[in-house]
Amino acid sequence: MTTVELTRFHVAPGDVSRLLAARPAMLADFRADRAGFLGAWLVRLPGDEWLDIVHWRTAGDFADSRAKGANLPGVRAFFEAIDHVVSAEAGTAVEDEDRASGTDGTA
Template identity: 35%
Template sequence: MTAIELARFTVSPEAEEAMVEGRPSMIRALRARFPGCLAAYLTKEDDGSWLDVVVWRDRTEALEAARTAPSIPECAAWFQHIATSGGLRHVDVVHSWPPATES
C-alpha cells in the first residue's frame, strides 16, 4: 500500500535558499538508496514553516528510509538546514485520484 511521509519543520530565513538549492541532490541520493521513493514535494506554509511530503511505494520502505536517511551524506547535509522539527509521520493511502502508480 502506498504511504505518504509528512515532515513539518522550520528553517531560518538565511538558510532557506541553500535548503531549496540542496534539495535536488538530497532527493537523488535518497532515491538511489530507496527506489520506493516515488515523489517528493517541498511546500511552504502560510506561517513560514515547511512541510515535506514524500510518496513511498509502501510504509516499510518509508520507515526504513526515515531510520537510515541521516546516514546518507546528502541527506545529513540537507537536514542541517532544519532549525526546528515539527515531527515526522506516515500515513497509508487508502484511495487516490489519479490512482497511485509505481515508478
C-alpha cells in the same frame, strides 16, 4: 497501498536558500539509496514552516529509510538546513495521483 510521510519543519529565514539548494541532491540520494521511494513534494507554509510530503511504496520502505537517517551527503545537507521538526507522521494513501486528478474518469 502507498505510505505517505508528512514532515512539518521550521527553517530559519537565512537558511531557506541553503535548503532549496540542497533539495535536488537530497532527492537524487533518495532515488539512489532508498528502496520504495516514489517521490516528494516540498510545500512552503506561513511562518517559516515547510511541509515535506513523501510517498513510499510501503510502510516498510519508509521505516527502512528512517533507519538510514542522513547517511548520504545530499540528505545530510538538506537535514542540516532545517532548524527543527515541528511534526512527523505517516498515513496510507486512499487514492492515487490519476484518480485524484480525474484522469481515470472517476472524478
